Amino acid sequence: MTEPTRFLLSGASLYGERTADILVADGRIAEVGTGLDASGASVVDADGLVALPGLVDVHTHLREPGREDAETVETGTRAAALGGYTAVHAMANSNPVADTAGVVEQVQTLGRRAGWAEVRPVGAVTVGLAGEQLAELGAMADSAAAVRMFSDDGICVHDPVLMRRALEYVKAFDGVVAQHAQEPRLTAGAQMNEGIVSAVLGLPGWPAVAEESIIARDVLLAAHVGSRLHVCHVSTAGSVEIIRWAKARGIDVTAEVTPHHLWLTDELARTYNPVYKVNPPLRTDDDVQALRAALADGTIDVVGTDHAPHPSEHKECEWAQAAMGMTGLETALSVVQHTMVESGLMTWRDVARTMSEVPARIGRVADQGRPIAAGEPAHLTLVDPAARWTVDPAVQATKGRNSPFAGRELPGRVVATFYAGHPTVLDGALNTPHPAAESAGAR
Template sequence: MTSTTAGTTWLVRRSRVLGGQPTDVLVENGVVAEIGPGLSAAGASVLDADGLVLLPGLVDLHTHLREPGREDAETVETGSQAAARGGFTAVHAMANTDPVADTAGVVEQVWRLGRRSGWVDVRPVGAVTVGLAGERLAELGAMADSAAGVRVFSDDGKCVSDAVLMRRALEYVKAFDGVVAQHAQEPRLTDGAQMHEGAVSAVLGLRGWPAVAEEAIIARDVLLAGHVGSRLHVCHLSTAGSVEIVRWAKGRGIDVTAEVTPHHLLLTDEEVRSYDPVFKVNPPLRTAEDVMALREALADGTIDIVATDHAPHPVEDKDCEWAAAAMGMTGLETALSVVQHTMVETGLLDWAGVAQRMSAAPARIGRVADQGRPLVVGEPAHLTLVDPAARWTVEPHTMATMGRNSPFRGRELPGQVVATFYAGHPTVLDGKLAAPRPSTTPGRDA
């Protein structure tokens, strides 16, 4: 990719929209102004994108930005930069901060930090229960009515295990078209668990995390969602059994959606034989059979989206013995490459399918109206350009995220994001951070 910069109008030449035939795309005033071959525009900045695939800006429904309270692990600024480098133009910031994002004041703080940063659209996720304690509902209505306009609520990191409380949450969010995103983990079945319960855990002598601990909660919650007629989203689905439950629920007309992480599409519990804590994650890495079931479910639409569950940690929280290590992996800057490797190169998805599962569907679930839009004239210019022929080796110390806990370190992956446009503004060019969207852009705080 080569580019020449002359102004705020951009002419992207010969990109392959959704993997199709090469064409030109003109971006003016933050929107797609024209699409077609042989375009020209006086004074435009020109980007030669021959051979590159043009996608709508990616949307992540599940990101941990850690701020406020854990700025030693990540900040809204660094996490947003990582998102931009990964091709994302919007992320949903999970509520397990310190203080927890369980009030209008905290979600507005996160929202304003995102707007001030300007790299991506940061959408706060509100907690379902006060302090993630699972005892009483948080201020769901106040968060929905706040400037942040929260529509996704989750205690992610903890399960809303009380069935009555979960029912009340599902009923409450109906009033403002919200969705409860459940971390499906029956706590009594996973107390002290260290990895997936199976043959590998038996050999290693680590307490197992049974698949049924996830599946039991999903089964309960799809029935609750169907009973009250509300929207349910299943976070980081990880087992073949969970796939079958979601497939059954959708067949019954229950309004349930589900996500899978890139690491659950590629890695298995065999990685844990190394005892490297970088592979310790919640839910745990599962079996090869589960991985294949997840890929097939993403391909056939049973699983709606890919979400990163980007979970950065300080080095000291991961560079320790397995039992003491924190759970979680970084994922924003590797997500699209892993999806290309596991889904596109295997023939399970084409680039239009990737756009649906990493942009349009997560934007719809999160009710982000101006993201995930079709690449047609008049739509906001949230754009991602990826070089599908590129190959790169993951080196965590070169990433924008503060987290160094990538499970793909040292691994060669295909495809590389070379440009990201957020509302027509290039945040990434030639694979490097360019500049955040200026504070004078309409719709942002000065």
């Protein structure tokens, strides 16, 4: 059986701005216009749906290799497709760590075999994430995976000399260091945001300054060596101020915020339910409002999910014993619609910018995050902004059951995802992986 390769997305609202048909043929957008000829094409009724370029996540934990009980490339990219993503950056904290050309090529191959989305491996900055010695960044950059983003995410590159060298070194191949900003000594044993709630709950506090001091240091280092810095999951109002200051000085820094930090606060820790335990921790409502404003005004460039699935036993325990992290791929777009679009802070055009275009540029993903225009690769997401649905982790594609939005009603539903011209998601459900996946598997 050969799968269709021509699709007419009829009556879609491009970026929520104007209505047009989109003709997809052989992996590319053949034509955009009104009253396009549907002959020979499968028609997807996109009336009332917003068309966006396929979403690109700069921050995903796919857990494979090593923690296949938590997630695999297969399950993680299924979740990505359902969330409207056509590309994800797979963080390096797997086991073995993605700190060699071999591991990053393996992750990339797993992604190709799965065929649900493009998997862009992130290389570790230091060997084994140990923060002592640079990993072979050049080898990973030159490998088939062509790594451009490097991160020890989960752990901060806290040694200032090592951070400086990493920033300098990646200039050789247009790389970027994505920093997990967390001063380790100030956060030893930390369990949640340090403030009014932690004082009452008796949980060791995680001060905002532990994040802000590292960001301040890193933007100064990036300026000094003339390199590119990306700040992962910014979580405090103070961090926003520092990044705003750095950008005003012309420093080449980009920043990311997670969907959960745009909505949830440390008040949720009062439940002691570890589903709300995450790194960096949920902060206060003042921080949430500052992060929303920063994403709207461009101080924060992108939304990254920090999708971090965990097996249930790592969450069904005491708070202090629980793992940090939340799933996010299948809820990100809805949460952004709720927090940013429905609040009037952003348009769908801004959503395209912060969830597709700029993420692709930061990760140097050449044919993602492109305009919806004739001749461009057909990475597309159709979302029904009027839909409402209730989050049930048990029916999600990710193996992780640790969604902090479980039981909440969210707006917006991904109806279809086209990855390189192929619908990985249709009618809001998984369809089939990209047909090229099989050939990748045969390699």
